[in-house]
Amino acid sequence: MTGTSLSPAISSSTDIDVRARTIVERMTVAERVGLLFHPMIFVGSPVEVDQPSPLGPSLRELIVERGIRYFCLGAIPPVAHVREALDDLQALARSTGSRLPIVFSTDPRHSFVQNDGASHRADGVSQWPEPIGLGAIGDEDLVRRFGEVVRADYRALGIRMALHPQIDLATEPRWARQAQSFGADPEHSARLVRAYLEGLQGAHLGPESIAATTKHFPGGGPQKDGEDPHFVYGREQVYPGGRFEDHLVPFRAAIEAGTAAIMPYYGMPVGLDLHGERIEEVGFAFNRQLITGLLRERLGFDGVVLSDFGLVTDATVFGKPFPARAWGVEHLSPIERVRRLFDAGVDQLGGENDPALVLELIDRGEIDTARVDASATRLVRLQLQLGLLDEPDGDGRAKAEGDAAAGGADGFVASPEHIALGIRAQSQAMTVLAEREGILPLGPELRVHLRDLAPAAAPAGWQVVAPEDAEIAVVRVGAPFEPRDTYFLESSMEQGSLAFDTTVVDGIRALAERMPVVLVVTLSRPAILTPLADMVAALVGDFGAGDAAVIAALTGEVEPVGRLPFELPRSMDAVRRSSPDVPSDTEDPLFPIGWSARGGSVRS
CATH class of the missing domain: 3.20.20.300 (Glycoside hydrolase, family 3, N-terminal domain)
Structure with a gap:
């Protein structure tokens, strides 16, 4: 040719x-x-x-x-x-x-x-x-x-x-x-x-x-x-x-x-x-x-x-x-x-x-x-x-919209509208799994202890303080996995057990004994939340969200409307007994697929 x-x-x-x-x-x-x-x-x-x-x-x-x-x-x-x-x-x-x-x-x-x-x-x-x-x-x-x-x-x-x-x-x-x-x-x-x-x-x-x-x-x-x-x-x-x-x-x-x-x-x-x-x-x-x-x-x-x-x-x-x-x-x-x-x-x-x-x-x-x-x-x-x-x-x-957008202001190809849509979707996807009455949305003026959340994400009325001075804590954790690093790509794959290490559980328990804790868990995979669910004042899942988007959902600036896209098993034993090809079949899940504390489970 x-x-x-x-x-x-x-x-x-x-x-x-x-x-x-x-x-x-x-x-x-x-x-x-x-x-x-x-x-x-x-x-x-x-x-x-x-x-x-x-x-x-x-x-x-x-x-x-x-x-x-x-x-x-x-x-x-x-x-x-x-x-x-x-x-x-x-x-x-x-x-x-x-x-x-x-x-x-x-x-x-x-x-x-x-x-x-x-x-x-x-x-x-x-x-x-x-x-x-x-x-x-x-x-x-x-x-x-x-x-x-x-x-x-x-x-x-x-x-x-x-x-x-x-x-x-x-x-x-x-x-x-x-x-x-x-x-x-x-x-x-x-x-x-x-x-x-x-x-x-x-x-x-x-x-x-x-x-x-x-x-x-x-x-x-x-x-x-x-x-x-x-x-x-x-x-x-x-x-x-x-x-x-x-x-x-x-x-x-x-x-x-x-x-x-x-x-x-x-x-x-x-x-x-x-x-x-x-x-x-x-x-x-x-x-x-x-x-x-x-x-x-x-x-x-x-x-x-x-x-x-x-x-x-x-x-x-x-x-x-x-x-x-x-x-x-x-x-x-x-x-x-x-x-x-x-x-x-x-x-x-x-x-x-x-x-x-x-x-x-x-x-x-x-x-x-x-x-x-x-x-x-x-x-x-x-x-x-x-x-x-x-x-x-x-x-x-x-030839038109794309050419104008490429390499735009501040090194972004995205328009401000698209950036705002994405951030809003991060907040919307968040799923309220459990909450004590009156905890959410969080108020505009609080003395808050933040853990694994940037202080810069806090609203203007919040004071970010040490645990001994706080009236409430907002804690963020990722879903558990077993680190591995023998093969290329292995270190970036979240595999293995879904159970939290006891040091994580103990650390949250110690904080919860001092004040109400709002726990946000990034559900890149279904974490076993059973040891944590009863000790925190609110339990919320996110599916990829910046710190500001997390706070926006917790304060009600953006309503978190997510429902679980998979179930959250009660235990690793239940996971091991389930069939890998069957959707949502772990025994007595802690939270079923489709669950939100704001409206129960609607998806089977």
């Missing part, structure tokens, strides 16, 4: 699939294969295209020599410089090889959790509660508006693909990834994903859209013992309650709503029978029964299937080992794993950057060019749907 036009002389009424196939036919085999890779990159300002990355080759090698045109952005410059940096890379891509533009993707960037393999703390964009907080609010209009905000910000930055929404059901209370989901209820999650996709993509995928990658098919929640499958000890997903179909409900909704792409999860199903057929115990992306048989044929999905990242190649990242998540096929060589992934029905390899593996399989006759062309055509079709090949600069970026 070198030296040819990206847009063949075809009338605008011609079917987009025909146009995509025509473009692919004009590409060399190597250029087609380059489309099948979607590595992560780190971008600085200025862009260092010839500098090797901690993740591997230089940007020039990836774009020019390997022909890769889809990249996930990890680290990025301050927002004022992102557009300029990405434009430089676009110019390089459009001057060489296939001349196709780059599609830049990203994990979520609008909340609080910083995890280099899952999400980024908001920086230069509006900051909202974690998606689990939007699940707590349960307002489809607000979720749709959030999707529109994300769309505007990404377009302003030159990002055209989102590696979200994450719609796994939070059915195993110990699982580390619940904060990015909408909750445990299948139908509730389905309603919210429809709204989110309407906001992010629009009614139809088009030049104004951000392409959504809905994940993690067929549902990542049922992890054995709640362990995460980024790591070998968490590779098994189990279904002792027989509820596999529950986890498909949000994905059916996403497919009906037109999600551009779907990402299978790392986990491998253990002991799963589906329609009378035993499912092979290999990672979901390696599983032809689930990718081709279920997703493609039974559910009718014809968009892009992008594998989760790092299924082929063992790596060491920042000095930490990170074995390939090739669960069930660990014994296979990297090239054999690649063949299994494409045999299963995957279109694009997330986190991988070596097209030579596919080219060798073609030379061996183990993958034919028709199979490569099918995936390459889907990927070019996505670029066409996004309008990337029909604009003079080829990046499909916003």
Whole structure:
């Protein structure tokens, strides 16, 4: 395709699939294969295209020599410089090889959790509660508006693909990834994903859209013992309650709503029978029964299937080992794993950057060019749907609102309206779990002892004082987890027990013996609050909120309307006895799903 036009002389009424196939036919085999890779990159300002990355080759090698045109952005410059940096890379891509533009993707960037393999703390964009907080609010209009905000910000930055929404059901209370989901209820999650996709993509995928990658098919929640499958000890997903179909409900909704792409999860199903057929115990992306048989044929999905990242190649990242998540096929060589992934029905390899593996399989006759062309055509079709090949600069970026917003005042791409909406949503998502009469809302003039809350967040009438001088204490704690740090990413995954350490409980008890305590718990996962519930004057959950947003909810400046998007178990014994695939089934939960002390439980 070198030296040819990206847009063949075809009338605008011609079917987009025909146009995509025509473009692919004009590409060399190597250029087609380059489309099948979607590595992560780190971008600085200025862009260092010839500098090797901690993740591997230089940007020039990836774009020019390997022909890769889809990249996930990890680290990025301050927002004022992102557009300029990405434009430089676009110019390089459009001057060489296939001349196709780059599609830049990203994990979520609008909340609080910083995890280099899952999400980024908001920086230069509006900051909202974690998606689990939007699940707590349960307002489809607000979720749709959030999707529109994300769309505007990404377009302003030159990002055209989102590696979200994450719609796994939070059915195993110990699982580390619940904060990015909408909750445990299948139908509730389905309603919210429809709204989110309407906001992010629009009614139809088009030049104004951000392409959504809905994940993690067929549902990542049922992890054995709640362990995460980024790591070998968490590779098994189990279904002792027989509820596999529950986890498909949000994905059916996403497919009906037109999600551009779907990402299978790392986990491998253990002991799963589906329609009378035993499912092979290999990672979901390696599983032809689930990718081709279920997703493609039974559910009718014809968009892009992008594998989760790092299924082929063992790596060491920042000095930490990170074995390939090739669960069930660990014994296979990297090239054999690649063949299994494409045999299963995957279109694009997330986190991988070596097209030579596919080219060798073609030379061996183990993958034919028709199979490569099918995936390459889907990927070019996505670029066409996004309008990337029909604009003079080829990046499909916003021309009016987005250009004006990029790198705006104070280094923000977000508008003041969007910033205010996000902060308000942080407060709204907060859930009052228990309160003694007359405690909330907190009054305008108090002598308050604050613990793990910034004094600057206190209202003008409050005096922030030491415990011995206070009439009330407001304490903030995070949900418990067991710190681990053997593998890359492990330290930022909240895994293990949900029970508070006795030192935390004793410290709150000592404070509660002196004065009323308002306890705010960040529910990035369902904490065991049983030892604390009776000793505090008010118990409130947040799902990602700044200190000022917490105080606004506690004082009634913004009404906390959240309801629990998952249940809070009474004990770890109850968690261990529950079924990982069954929503809200721990014995005698302390607080049931849908609970708020302001109105009881309304969601089952």
